[in-house]
Amino acid sequence: MSMTTIAPEQVNSIVWNQHNDPFEILGSHPIEQDGKTVWAVRAYLPNASAAWVVLPEQRKEYPMQTVHHPQFFECTIETAELANYQLRIKEGEHERVIYDPYAFRSPHLTDFDLHLFKEGNHHRIYEKLGAHPTEIDGVKGVYFAVWAPNARNVSLLADFNLWDGRKNQMRKGRTGVWELFIPEIGVGEHYKYEIKNFEGHIYEKSDP
Known part of the structure; x- marks a missing residue:
């Protein structure tokens, strides 16, 4: 094969x-x-x-x-x-x-969340963006989401990946929100976002 x-x-x-x-x-x-x-x-x-x-x-x-x-x-x-x-x-x-x-494809942000956020009417967006303990397909972990509409790429930097931006590259949604679920981690991990712009410059940002 x-x-x-x-x-x-x-x-x-x-x-x-x-x-x-x-x-x-x-x-x-x-x-x-x-x-x-x-x-x-x-x-x-x-x-x-x-x-x-x-x-x-x-x-x-x-x-x-x-x-x-x-x-x-x-x-x-x-x-x-x-x-x-x-x-x-x-x-x-x-x-x-x-x-x-x-393997965990279910986005935590619904289409309705993204619609409200795009309109500027999502008054509880802090409940969705950032880092949130959650469970997907019976596996517990933490869901990460950050708004970076002008980024070419966004990755997670954290203790669990030895601050290596190659390991946990995030997915861009339609409204410029990047997301990724990391299974089997809990509250208290130190993390930042590695953000690349279209010129290839890299910025490290703490989660707002």
Whole structure:
């Protein structure tokens, strides 16, 4: 089975942090292969030397291959559904198992929220922007959202990603709100946003 379901320029858009919707590339994607539907799981893991997709309920693991870049990983899995998978990541002598942030596609901001915000009529927007403990698909974590309409890219910088802007690239919504859910973290993490403008200049901003 072919392991490569993605073009080099798509990988580069993630590696160079130039994609305003990393969910289009990363996470799990149903694809047609040899006349049947399989799942392609992709992850950009800047410090990893090896990675596996773990299906905890089935007690199965699938080794990921590097594709077009030594830290961009992919594997294809034949299964009807692919929910709440995990990634086992080898970094140096250490290994860790995490839920993939890019597996959680449900935005916390509704279309109605965004409509009110665009009109300037969302008087409780502070309840949506910022960092909020929440649960998606049965997994607890923290949902982050920041308004940065003139940014080319926005990433999270935090204790949990060693302040590396490559690891948790955010998705841009229609009104200039960038968002990402980070599973299995709690209240009290120190974080900032790394904001790139269209000239490529990088700014670090505390959450207003």
